[in-house]
Amino acid sequence: xxxxxxxxxxxxxxxxxxxxxxxxxxxxxxxxxxxxxxxxxxxxxxxxxxxxxxxxxxxxxxxxxxxxxxxxxxxxxxxxxxxxxxxxxxxxxxxxxxxxxxxxxxxxxxxxxxxxxxxxxxxxxxxxxxxxxxxxxxxxxxxxxxxxxxxxxxxxxxxxxxxxxxxxxxxxxxxxxxxxxxxxxxxxxxxxxxxxxxxxxxxxxxxxxxxxxxxxxxxxxxxxxxxxxxxxxxxxx
Amino acid sequence: xxxxxxxxxxxxxxxxxxxxxxxxxxxxxxxxxxxxxxxxxxxxxxxxxxxxxxxxxxxxxxxxxxxxxxxxxxxxxxxxxxxxxxxxxxxxxxxxxxxxxxxxxxxxxxxxxxxxxxxxxxxx
Numbered sequence: 001x002x003x004x005x006x007x008x009x010x011x012x013x014x015x016x017x018x019x020x021x022x023x024x025x026x027x028x029x030x031x032x033x034x035x036x037x038x039x040x041x042x043x044x045x046x047x048x049x050x051x052x053x054x055x056x057x058x059x060x061x062x063x064x065x066x067x068x069x070x071x072x073x074x075x076x077x078x079x080x081x082x083x084x085x086x087x088x089x090x091x092x093x094x095x096x097x098x099x100x101x102x103x104x105x106x107x108x109x110x111x112x113x114x115x116x117x118x119x120x121x122x123x124x125x126x127x128x129x130x131x132x133x134x135x136x137x138x139x140x141x142x143x144x145x146x147x148x149x150x151x152x153x154x155x156x157x158x159x160x161x162x163x164x165x166x167x168x169x170x171x172x173x174x175x176x177x178x179x180x181x182x183x184x185x186x187x188x189x190x191x192x193x194x195x196x197x198x199x200x201x202x203x204x205x206x207x208x209x210x211x212x213x214x215x216x217x218x219x220x221x222x223x224x225x226x227x228x229x230x231x232x233x234x235x236x237x
Numbered sequence: 238x239x240x241x242x243x244x245x246x247x248x249x250x251x252x253x254x255x256x257x258x259x260x261x262x263x264x265x266x267x268x269x270x271x272x273x274x275x276x277x278x279x280x281x282x283x284x285x286x287x288x289x290x291x292x293x294x295x296x297x298x299x300x301x302x303x304x305x306x307x308x309x310x311x312x313x314x315x316x317x318x319x320x321x322x323x324x325x326x327x328x329x330x331x332x333x334x335x336x337x338x339x340x341x342x343x344x345x346x347x348x349x350x351x352x353x354x355x356x357x358x359x360x361x
Contacts, residue, residue, distance in 0.1 A: 170277045191240050192282045211245040220242035
């Protein structure tokens with residue numbers, strides 16, 4: 001089994017405050033990984049470190065390449081559509097993606113747009129929360145890369161949109177690509193996760209196979225996650 | 238499909254497929270949907286479906302034909318055997334729980350008969 005991601009002793013500080021420290025994490029190809037942690041635990045920071053848009057200490061190898069400048073060509077991550085004016089139409093954003101990313105597959109994007117029922121003539125400012133997440137998913141999955149990062153795609157959206165998004169992930173994630181989905185509420189995506197990575201105490205606190213959690217502890221992923229948070233950070237010192 | 242999140246998903250997928258075979262929704266020799274299609278239909282991970290099917294292939298309930306897909310076995314005795322196995326499994330669990338309540342074998346049989354009789358009345 002080959003690794004798509006190898007994080008070695010990574011740390012990140014912001015204004016002298018430690019956000020993440022001593023992060024070690026290896027992910028294999030072809031998996032769906034749940035990145036779980038409370039709000040502010042450092043999940044988004046970890047994603048930004050992986051893409052190279054944030055710089056920290058330690059090394060991060062994507063497909064064996066430790067040069068963060070090369071990571072953007074292996075990783076698809078759409079961070080909240082930041083950088084686009086509110087008056088930009090969805091199809092203009094897609095045009096931008098097509099220009100910037102050689103791996104952006106227009107036909108795949110059209111399929112996703114149809115499946116997710118997106119009106120691409122809408123301006124970003126006119127998108128509901130759920131529709132905005134669908135646009136992000138379509139843009140992210142239309143690229144053909146080794147690693148997909150989705151940052152809390154289900155927060156604050158209705159259950160029908162959630163089901164569509166989950167189906168689109170199962171349909172369009174390439175078999176040998178790995179996808180990391182962050183969330184602070186796990187029960188809705190638990191059945192589709194191969195593994196869970198739990199961020200706590202500014203580091204990767206646990207990394208386990210989902211079915212191993214159920215098999216070994218007889219616990220749901222949610223109960224396991226909550227039990228780790230109930231342990232409290234002081235116990236490990 | 239609704240899953241019990243405390244039970245390994247691959248195990249629940251197997252049970253779901255066993256159930257379909259025993260009720261005839263999946264007939265002997267019938268082709269199973271493609272792995273990704275099953276994953277989308279059940280809203281589970283492709284790798285988990287793969288694991289469930291892999292175990293069922295080892296058990297001889299499913300046969301894999303290179304390039305063609307997965308098929309329910311045509312050996313009906315194997316399916317009958319599976320059915321007996323699942324029945325024994327359920328009975329064993331129920332028996333053990335009743336036994337733990339200090340019921341004798343006679344009492345267990347009597348309460349089962351009584352239960353079925355009462356159920357029959359309720360159904361009418």
